[in-house]
Amino acid sequence: MSEDIRIHSWPCSYYLDSSKQWIPGKLSLTPTSIKFTADKSGELLADFQLSGISEIKKESSHLIFSSLTVLEKGAKHWFGSLQPNRNVVFNVLEHFWREQLLPGREGAAGAASGSSKGRELSGMLEGSQKRLEDTAKVLQAQGEQFDSIMRGLHKIEGDMDVADRLLTELESPSWWPFSTKLWKSPVEAKPKETPAAPDPKIQEGILLRIPVIITHRTDSGAKPGQLTVLPSGLEIRDCNSQLLHRFEARDVDDIRVHTPYEISVRQRFIGRPDVSFRLLAARMPQAIPLLEMQFSRKIQFLEDALGFAGASKAPQADLGTSIWQAASGFLGAAAAPEGPEREQVQLHKVSQEEAKELRQILQKLKGLALETEAELERQDEALESIGSSADRATLTIERQNRRMRKLT
Structure with a gap:
C-alpha cells in the first residue's frame, strides 16, 4: 500500500x-x-x-x-x-x-x-481468502438448512395426501347409501402430529467483526464502535456493543469506498432523511473484499480507493473494479515487464517468489469463487422449489379446510 x-x-x-x-x-x-x-x-x-x-x-x-x-x-x-x-x-x-x-x-x-509491496498484497489476499472460506462455510450451512426445509415440505405433502384420502372416506363412506350432503359426522378426526417446523432462530454466522470509527451525518459525532458483517446484512454498534443500526442486505442502497480505510453505507427513504453512516477503520481492507462480494451491485469505488488498490490509471476505469481484479492486473504486469515506466518502478518491489505466491492465492480465490457461485445457483433452485412447494401446500390446506367445514 x-x-x-x-x-x-x-x-x-x-x-x-x-x-x-x-x-x-x-x-x-x-x-x-x-x-x-x-x-x-x-x-x-x-x-x-x-x-x-x-x-x-x-x-x-x-x-x-x-x-x-x-x-x-x-x-x-x-x-x-x-x-x-x-x-x-x-x-x-x-x-x-x-x-x-x-x-x-x-x-x-x-x-x-524492496519486497514490502508483495508481502502486503499477499497478506491482504490471504485475508480475503480466509473471509471467502468463512463465507463458503456459512453458505454450506445455509444449504443444509434449505435441504432440511425441503425434507419438511415433502413430509407435509405426504401428510396432506393422507388427509385427502381420509376426507374422501368421510365424505363418501362405503356403508352410507344416500347423498353425502345429507350425512353429518359427529365424530371428530383424531389430531395428527404436525411436522416439526425448522427453528426460526438459527444462529447466524458472523463473517467479520472489526473496530471502526463511526460518523453519523456530521463529523462532530465521530466515535469508536464496531462493524459486523453478517450473511443477512450489516450491524453497527457503539463502543459498549449497543446496536446503533442494522442494515438488512435488501435495505442497503449503496456502499461507497472513499479510501481503502473509509466507507459509507446508506439506506434511502421517501419523505424522511436517509440513514447514512461513514466508517473509518485500520482493518477496513479486510472488510472491503467481503462487502464487494456480498453487495457487488451496490458498491462503488471512488478514485482514491481505485488508485490505492492498484487499479487501472485510466480516468475512465470502472469504479467498481475489485481489489482482487486489481491484484490480478498487478500480477499480469509483473509477467510483462515491458509495461510503462510507472509500472516498472512499482514492479521492482515484488519479487518473483512473491508473484508466484500471489498467483497461487489468486487461483485459490478463483476456485473458491466458482464453488461459491455453484452453491448459490443450487440454493436459488432450492428456494424456487421451496416456494412452489409452499404454495401447493397452502392451496391444499385451504381446499381441505373447506371440505372439513362442509362435514361439520
Missing part, C-alpha cells in the same frame, strides 16, 4: 518549540505516520511514524486551551485548535495507533524494503 495515501487531515495549530509559537497548518494521518504541514510556508514541521508513538493524550495548554499531545521517542508534540473538535481527531488517531496499522515496518519507506 502507498505510504503517501492520506487517510484523513484536520486544520489545527502546532506548537513549534524552536520558535516558541503556535503555527497554523494541517495535521495529516497516513497508513504509517502523522504529519503536520504549515499553511503559509508549506513546510513539513512534524513527521513521525505511528510505530514510534508511545502515548496519545488529551491535555490543556496554559491550563485553558484544549490540546492533543503525541509522545514520540521522548519528544512531546502539541496540537491545538483542532477542527471539527479534539475528540474526533483523538478517536481517529488513537484507533489507527492502537490497531498498529502496518506493524513492524519502521523505516520501511526506503528502497531497503
Whole structure:
C-alpha cells in the first residue's frame, strides 16, 4: 500500500518549540505516520511514524486551551485548535495507533524494503481468502438448512395426501347409501402430529467483526464502535456493543469506498432523511473484499480507493473494479515487464517468489469463487422449489379446510 495515501487531515495549530509559537497548518494521518504541514510556508514541521508513538493524550495548554499531545521517542508534540473538535481527531488517531496499522515496518519507506509491496498484497489476499472460506462455510450451512426445509415440505405433502384420502372416506363412506350432503359426522378426526417446523432462530454466522470509527451525518459525532458483517446484512454498534443500526442486505442502497480505510453505507427513504453512516477503520481492507462480494451491485469505488488498490490509471476505469481484479492486473504486469515506466518502478518491489505466491492465492480465490457461485445457483433452485412447494401446500390446506367445514 502507498505510504503517501492520506487517510484523513484536520486544520489545527502546532506548537513549534524552536520558535516558541503556535503555527497554523494541517495535521495529516497516513497508513504509517502523522504529519503536520504549515499553511503559509508549506513546510513539513512534524513527521513521525505511528510505530514510534508511545502515548496519545488529551491535555490543556496554559491550563485553558484544549490540546492533543503525541509522545514520540521522548519528544512531546502539541496540537491545538483542532477542527471539527479534539475528540474526533483523538478517536481517529488513537484507533489507527492502537490497531498498529502496518506493524513492524519502521523505516520501511526506503528502497531497503524492496519486497514490502508483495508481502502486503499477499497478506491482504490471504485475508480475503480466509473471509471467502468463512463465507463458503456459512453458505454450506445455509444449504443444509434449505435441504432440511425441503425434507419438511415433502413430509407435509405426504401428510396432506393422507388427509385427502381420509376426507374422501368421510365424505363418501362405503356403508352410507344416500347423498353425502345429507350425512353429518359427529365424530371428530383424531389430531395428527404436525411436522416439526425448522427453528426460526438459527444462529447466524458472523463473517467479520472489526473496530471502526463511526460518523453519523456530521463529523462532530465521530466515535469508536464496531462493524459486523453478517450473511443477512450489516450491524453497527457503539463502543459498549449497543446496536446503533442494522442494515438488512435488501435495505442497503449503496456502499461507497472513499479510501481503502473509509466507507459509507446508506439506506434511502421517501419523505424522511436517509440513514447514512461513514466508517473509518485500520482493518477496513479486510472488510472491503467481503462487502464487494456480498453487495457487488451496490458498491462503488471512488478514485482514491481505485488508485490505492492498484487499479487501472485510466480516468475512465470502472469504479467498481475489485481489489482482487486489481491484484490480478498487478500480477499480469509483473509477467510483462515491458509495461510503462510507472509500472516498472512499482514492479521492482515484488519479487518473483512473491508473484508466484500471489498467483497461487489468486487461483485459490478463483476456485473458491466458482464453488461459491455453484452453491448459490443450487440454493436459488432450492428456494424456487421451496416456494412452489409452499404454495401447493397452502392451496391444499385451504381446499381441505373447506371440505372439513362442509362435514361439520
